[in-house]
Amino acid sequence: MSTQLTPDAVTVLDRLAIEVPSWAYGNSGTRFKVFTTPGTPRDPYEKIADAAQVHAHTGLAPEVAIHIPWDLVDDYDALSAFAAEQGVGIGTVNSNTFQDDDFKFGGLTHEDAVIRRKAVDHHLACIDIMDATGSRDLKIWLADGSNYPGQTDLRGRQDRLHESLQEIYARLSGDQRLVLEYKFFEPAFYHTDVPDWGTSYAQVTALGDRAMVCLDTGHHAPGTNIEFIVMQLLRLGRLGSFDFNSRFYADDDLIVGAADPFQLFRILFEVIRGGGMDEGTPVAFMLDQCHNIEDKVPGQIRSVLNVQEMTARALLVDHEALRAAQVAGDVLGANAVFMDAFQSDVRPALAEYREARGLPADPMAAYAGSGYRERIVADRVGGTQASWGA
Amino acid sequence: MSTQLTPDAVTVLDRLAIEVPSWAYGNSGTRFKVFTTPGTPRDPYEKIADAAQVHAHTGLAPEVAIHIPWDLVDDYDALSAFAAEQGVGIGTVNSNTFQDDDFKFGGLTHEDAVIRRKAVDHHLACIDIMDATGSRDLKIWLADGSNYPGQTDLRGRQDRLHESLQEIYARLSGDQRLVLEYKFFEPAFYHTDVPDWGTSYAQVTALGDRAMVCLDTGHHAPGTNIEFIVMQLLRLGRLGSFDFNSRFYADDDLIVGAADPFQLFRILFEVIRGGGMDEGTPVAFMLDQCHNIEDKVPGQIRSVLNVQEMTARALLVDHEALRAAQVAGDVLGANAVFMDAFQSDVRPALAEYREARGLPADPMAAYAGSGYRERIVADRVGGTQASWGA
């Protein structure tokens, strides 16, 4: 009596693609310490090579998100060609206005027009890169905020944010999109300029149809029902992308599904419910994680597998039985239908699914046995290991 | 060297009016116990009489919010006339769709059209009462939600909520408004149908210009920057009303300013900054509190005084000095200007302010010395004390 995948579920799983972030392959850490790891990439090419391993063993990660300036190169055609050779493409372009001394007090929201100009220009440069790589999405996460009450004028910053975004949005062409991420805390401690989905939603609707909200699963206050927000943004037509990760308390950026697998199940259930895995979905799925203490490539493989597994479980939900129980006000019955899917073990079925597609049944073991790690440890000697600062 | 009120500050303070809720004068408690108190009102008339005491001693509370069906009477003209005799008016009308067995699984969002009809009709009946009392605002707080994942279809409920609200909104006339309150938790534990300002905002903007958001200061997840939301809703033109109270953890409904006076200061600063205390402000200020263990009338007096005091402190902020420090990126300087206002003691100046208006310098002492409490304890013998259920 083994759990099987339905044909419809297989169709959805075939469609599932999760972008991996180039920066997950570099070193990361906390304010206390960034530990180094043998074999860590020294440049964007090596990051892409590592990312390609994830796709090679899982078939789930055809695109690599890049971060500018961390992934600045002279020639994006060359980078794209290299990626293609590795079997992947360049995905979302992520901007960065938090590591330049000029941005100490903000970028797109800064009081000083000169610094705002610089921040806007950085985004325009990102769009130039998108033009070169063929990326669809410009993702903007703002570190702007303040640490002390009174430090800044909350309202003025919001108005300046709108103006800055307008200029960036106007530069998009074709089917390019702007996705605006929200985060309620860190690196600013008193206020952040886009703290919640409401603010992101209000800002993007003021721009136009190709401006969307990015939901990072780690960017909410405790107790927040994240799947509700997923439902609402899909309902409002503004869920542009996910940054998947998990957390126990703050923005831990742990492996997605590691802290609360049931929450991931509920989120993916709402994604499916709201059409977010339909053909032509507007939702880009992406990881945004740190592998501070664990190996990075297998950390990423584990992550995309977690999303795949929970998607498969969410696809098991018997919608007819669920609706019947919901309509009948049968609380325990509806919950039981829901939990039955979550409690089922889809791993054997997924192993078969993979093998049928020429992929390893156990991608973690396949990677471990591939010798790749040993190779990069041996090869990548000298140079400066990539990290958030490079 | 005493803190003085500027003429501009006095103008704002003269305008300040805080609605008091009729239900604050009845008994309230927790799920564990509702303690009774001698002198507790037995009917809406006695509640209004108590509420009038607050205004009589403070000049701050000219209107009393009512709750239907708790404050159902046969004749609203008589109730209004009685209120007028007491020196107050009838304010916001609050609906209740959480205490009827039919609403066990929701009201405006219910799966069953018959029960939705009943919930909508309850709101239409509230508008009839508004027509009779001349109230401007219909405040809707939904207890709708669910306790278990899978229990209900989150998306369907949101769509039904929109339909129900549309019908209610359509019934408004003149300058009547609908204000939609949000709350992230309780009495439903897994999800609530209007959990955050974003949802309330999305729902009210789909209705029309006279639909607004109500911000209850106790209805946010821990760590939420409430003054940011105040700023944003004022910026978006959708802050309709406040439900003031304070809390340490959940929806404690304690005396406003009791748990974190500095937060109240910051909120009121943003209200002023955003025009929320300007002539003709769209913002209705109101208490929504429980006096589970303390005396109710003085609890309410304390509450409106807390709002007045923190408003006066917020009005002390030297905006020129603040802007100069903000523009200069002087973090400590800007914070110091802000804190200087908060740390100042406005109580002597407010005592003078009150006396100049024929009010007692110390409203708490004046009430205590008035003999009112002794009178109601002696008079209100027998009958059923009002509480949330009556």
Place this chain on the structure above:
Amino acid sequence: MSTQLTPDAVTVLDRLAIEVPSWAYGNSGTRFKVFTTPGTPRDPYEKIADAAQVHAHTGLAPEVAIHIPWDLVDDYDALSAFAAEQGVGIGTVNSNTFQDDDFKFGGLTHEDAVIRRKAVDHHLACIDIMDATGSRDLKIWLADGSNYPGQTDLRGRQDRLHESLQEIYARLSGDQRLVLEYKFFEPAFYHTDVPDWGTSYAQVTALGDRAMVCLDTGHHAPGTNIEFIVMQLLRLGRLGSFDFNSRFYADDDLIVGAADPFQLFRILFEVIRGGGMDEGTPVAFMLDQCHNIEDKVPGQIRSVLNVQEMTARALLVDHEALRAAQVAGDVLGANAVFMDAFQSDVRPALAEYREARGLPADPMAAYAGSGYRERIVADRVGGTQASWGA
């Protein structure tokens, strides 16, 4: 390839017993509303009859915890005999010092010696009942606390608590124990007198060896690592009992495992790791839940099954492989061993396990098909339905 239970796991599962609380069969609710349910017990006998259903269908709940005064009867021999007839016994006795007007400002900690006396006496009376029923544990949960800073003297209350507990503890005989529950919030909002495990631990160690800590899974601040506390209390030899339930935000008292099944898994893993399921364990497992909107008897059946299922999953952890990975600093490997157990589906194996013991493979279906619910709905007409207040 089905998940099997090892003989060792079966031994532990055979030992597993979870007390059910008599009050779970009565009505409960929130401060907003207590909904009634057809068939709800009207007296302690009917509660025990309902509780016996849980044991009959699961074999997991041989004892029923009672709450005094909610379960006051004239003759405890008769009650015990009735329970025995139903196939269950009387378990932990729970005291209540929160529903008498005298306890408005506390019981065991009260300023007034007369009221402290009354609270102590209530506990002595509970021990009398324990003598009659043969119960081992007196569980004390204090509602004592305050709502406003300054309202009370935190330190004095702690000292008085110690004195009160000493007197109660001195009255215990044989192998009777006192277990002290902690809770960080509610019904008091500013402070509770036993807010955390540290306070409970300090208080019980000051009493003697038969004073233990009770851990209620819903009584912690957000972000608390509960399994760590389980580990620590077992290490210190002071984990006396569990009150199982689950919660999304506050003390929701939902079905255990409903909100975060992985957390329940982690907790049970630490229980096993620390010897809490060994022969002669000092840990009493108990439910403490509210079934506000769902049916109560099946809600309880679901709950004990959830504990059993997660215990079975926790017993699957391959300790040798886990230790090897831990010692090697293999973060992903150790986590994978741990998660493998959690992700496995033990339900088919548990169905077989039940059948081998003459129990229904599917207790939920068995109860639904038993006609019990229809019987109590038909029989229990008139009278006053039991709830927290009766």
Place this chain on the structure above:
Amino acid sequence: MSTQLTPDAVTVLDRLAIEVPSWAYGNSGTRFKVFTTPGTPRDPYEKIADAAQVHAHTGLAPEVAIHIPWDLVDDYDALSAFAAEQGVGIGTVNSNTFQDDDFKFGGLTHEDAVIRRKAVDHHLACIDIMDATGSRDLKIWLADGSNYPGQTDLRGRQDRLHESLQEIYARLSGDQRLVLEYKFFEPAFYHTDVPDWGTSYAQVTALGDRAMVCLDTGHHAPGTNIEFIVMQLLRLGRLGSFDFNSRFYADDDLIVGAADPFQLFRILFEVIRGGGMDEGTPVAFMLDQCHNIEDKVPGQIRSVLNVQEMTARALLVDHEALRAAQVAGDVLGANAVFMDAFQSDVRPALAEYREARGLPADPMAAYAGSGYRERIVADRVGGTQASWGA
């Protein structure tokens, strides 16, 4: 009608001393970015020089806490002599076992005896430094913990922690003390080895009388009543030291009193209530802050002033009136006495108090006018600015 300091209050204020941490004068930041500041110290001598400015202008900070290895020097006699010349002393010695690659998976709790040895030895070396500097306290904050469930054996780590601490404790001599800090989150995300006061208390009581708990005001889960813990630890005789700072969400390490001045007031009230400001108090008061974006020396001056101001307000509480109201169950009355002290403006009285002691009435202005900042900006050119890593 100005607020006056009573003679008793003055006695306490004269006794108040707050250690400042050497690392507050170096650069700090978040995982995203550490901003540099002109004039930042390059070595421990320059840090002490900066720290001495705080004392020179406030009279509140006679000692400087150091952090090893950040403040390693060849000759501690020379460092002490330099400090003395600047008018300050060397205070608490803080250990660091989180910035060496060997400590990636822990130090005092590590699986590997070789690494535990290294961590213990680091602490023994710290005690050697204490012997040289005459410092009383060794403060241990552990970064030990794990990021993923299953990664490590929680129980074994606790036992190893005990063994390691025992060896360190045994090395103390004279009136030297060990203070063990707790923190519920960060840099480890799933579990920390000393997450709460209960764990620290259990560990230090297992050591002996000179082992105490350190309470960092930023290291608690949301909703925690910190002043209750202060009360409890003073009651149990184990409150050894404070690390003052403030936070809005996580371990923000903002200026103490910046986020919630009323909380600081309540904490200091309990300190006084519990004898923590009595002659010969066991409690060491200390700052532990980061000045990521604001100037560091004035940030520290602001901080010690905030503690002084809130101490002065807490000393205003009319204890007789408070007790009377508490005993009478007069909730509003007791709260009013408490709040009256908090709402009073002690700043003019403190300005006089300072002037009477030959200190500047306005230390912030005095520092700003002293030319010190301009001097260090001009002088400290070249070299490597101190930060957490150096």
